[in-house]
Amino acid sequence: MAAQFYPGKRLSFNSDLCTVRFVGSIQGVKGDWLGVEWDDPTRGKHDGSHNGVRYFECARKHPTTSSFVRPNRPFDPPLSYVQALKKKYASDSVDEPNLDIGVTGPVPANVPVNERGKVIKISGKEAEEVGFDKIRKKFANLQELRIAILDCLCMTRPLPALLEHAAADGKANITAADLTDVKDVSPKIYDLDLSRNLFEEWREVASISIQLEKLTQLRADGNRFRDIELDKSLSAAFTKVTSLSLEDTLFDWKQLALISSGFPSLKSLTATNNALSRCEGASLPATLTEIVLEKNEFQTLADLKALTELPNLKRLRLKNNSISKVDSQAPTASELPVFSQSLEDVDLAYNAIDNWRFIEALPDVFPGLRSLRISTNPLYENLRSANGRELSADDGYMLTMARLKGLESMNFSKISAKERLNAETYYLSQIGIELSSAPESQEEAILGSHRRYKELCDEYGEPAVERQETERIDPNSLAARLINFSFYAGESVKAKLADLGREAKEFSVELPRSFTVYSMLGVVGKQLGLPPLKLKLFCETGDVALSEQSSLGESGEWDSEEEEDGAEKGPAKREVEWVAGTKIVGTWVEGREARVRVETC
Known part of the structure; x- marks a missing residue:
């Protein structure tokens, strides 16, 4: 045994x-x-x-x-490369569960037959066999095969036995490079998948690759190699390979670096699901332009510092890790991991990012960043503005976009000029709310956390800061829980009241923050003498938004000729509709005052 x-x-x-x-x-x-x-x-x-x-x-x-x-338990028989290739692409059997092909009895005169003079029965119905022989011929001609997917075929390649067979003619000093079994049967393959087989040594894979002169794409996912050393005779096995996938091989970082060092033309490396937590102690080929490290165990961007040495890296995929910080030690700017300017596309979706400091540091870590995927992170769950108002995930993405000046695409969506303008003015208004909600003594610290503040002020003007002396109001008092609502009639309400012979007048009332929208509609309906559930409420949020008559033309470029004399255009107040329900109105209100427009349904 x-x-x-x-x-x-x-x-x-x-x-x-x-x-x-x-x-x-x-x-x-x-x-x-x-x-x-x-x-x-x-x-x-x-x-x-x-x-x-x-x-x-x-x-x-x-x-x-x-x-x-038990050692005597039957196991699946292993296959050689040639056996696996023939089983997959040259087998006489047709593996189709819904297809039942067989020869029937005497052939009726009106039933078509194939060139062998046999009737074919498919799912119980007699028909002519069309194309099956052509398919068999095409797959049988393995010499023309260019893409071979040979995963899960119990393939193994015991090199000692192969070399022994190759030396049967008496030739001395036979090496793996003298083997011809692969190129004799499939010389034109350029894309090869050897995933999830029974290989134990990396040189088994190399002895296949070295015979395929056109090979450029190689996948060996899900194998478990106990030995990754290569004989000198196999050093040229991967000369032309530009794409390598080693997903779920459980290699550590040094093993990945050692294997990839044998790929002088490598452009893309995939090492998904390998339980990697740090990239250190070894370097990858400088030729790499794309690295996929999804479903690993990285926790900070500093864990990937070895990748900062790659001068040509363009795309970095870090989806489904546990990244939450730039560095666990809160580094200074000089200690940050800084990637090459060539790195433009980064995927950080499905990680553990939960703070804006991480977003603010991205331009320093990725100075060439143009495309970012950052969806499904804790940061965008339960977002609130400085005054406690709930923000949606879309609001969070706008605030992310505004913080990253050079970003051209986010979450697979191209950022238009109008979207950027909306995002930046919205971000600026949120900074104004944060300043208004804090004492003046904290202003310097707040502005220090918004690196683009001065730049955005130069572009759009400073946001309105209206600090309220909240320190003079007892937070437990009734005054702290009341909001002064000012209601005014919209065009539809004005028309309705005019039909009833009444004039629409603005009115104010102090109401608790805990009032629901239903309760608010009741107050407004009683005041106006209209059915409450036939009314709609629109509140000015205090945020800045583009009006429909924005000076931005359809092209997204500034055109002063589009403005009419005397017309005021540009930023306008953003409104939000209070949908009838049990939601508390204090959710939307900033400060202790609110202005609400009333319309009919």
Whole structure:
């Protein structure tokens, strides 16, 4: 058994891949056992221990990643490269569950037949076989195959046996480079997927690649390699490969760097789901323009500092990590990780970003940033303005856009000139609200947290700051809980009252912040003598928005000739409709005063 099974051996049981981690006996149980770690961490029963005794360690820390199996348990037979290729692309069988092909009895005169003179039965109906022979011929001609997807085929490649076979003619000093089995059957492949097979050594993959002169794209996801060293004869195996995927291989950073060093033309590297937490101690090829590190365990941008050395990096994918900070030590500007100016596209979606300081630091960390994906982060959940008003995720994205001057695309959407203008004026109004809500002594600290404030003021003018002497009002008093509402009639209400022979007049009333919209409609309806549920309320939020007659033309460029003499155009007050319901009106109101327009439904 020792010769057949050993730690690191790859096996497949009923298409479930695993790696042997232990060979031997178990206390209290008769016979020999294999301790295996399943590629699927939920497939097993334990983590390598039994009755308090640990027999082996697993590469992936999970409580159900392992099992003990008997050595005589039947396992799926391994295939060579040629066998796998023929099984996938040159098999005579047609793997279609809804297709039932068979020869029927005597052929009626009106039933078509194929060139072999046989009637075909498909799902119980007689028909002519059309195209199947052409498909078989096309797949059988493996020499013309250019894309080969050979994942999950139990493929293995024991090089000693292959070299022995290649040396059968008596030639001395045979190396893996002398093998011809791959190029003899499929010489034109440029895109090869060898994922989730039974390879144990990286040179097995190299001995295939070195025979494919046109190979530029290689995927080896889901394999478990116990040895990644290459013989000198295989050093040129990946010369032309520009795209490499090593997803779910459980390589550490140094192993990834060692493997990728054998790819002198590498442009794209994918290392998703490898439990990586830091990039340090080794460098990747300087030729890289794209790196995908999704579903790993990075917590800060400083964990990726090794990538700052890549001069040609353009795209960095960090989706589904745990990134929440730039650096856990709150670094100064001189200590920040600074990526190359060439890096323009960054994906930080589905991380743990929960503060605006992180957003403010992005221009320093990514000076060339043009495209950003940052959706589904805690920052955009339960957002509130400085005065406590609820903000939506879309509001949060606008505030992000405004903070990042050079951004051209966010969350896969191109930023138009009008969207940027809206975002920046909205951001400026929010800074004004924050200043208004805080004592003057805190102004310097507040402005220090908004690096674009002066620049935006130069562009749009300073926001209105109306500080209220809230320190003189007891927060527990009734006055602190009241809002002075000023109601005025809109055009539809004016017309309705005119029909009733009444004049529309503005009126004010002090009401609690805890009033619901339903209660507010009741007060307004009683005052106007109109049915409350036939009315709509629109409140000025105090934020700045573009009016419909904005001086920005349709092209998004300033055109002074579009303005009419005497007309006031540009920023206007933003309004929000209070939809009839139980929501508290204090949610929308800034300060202790509000102006509300009343319309009919």
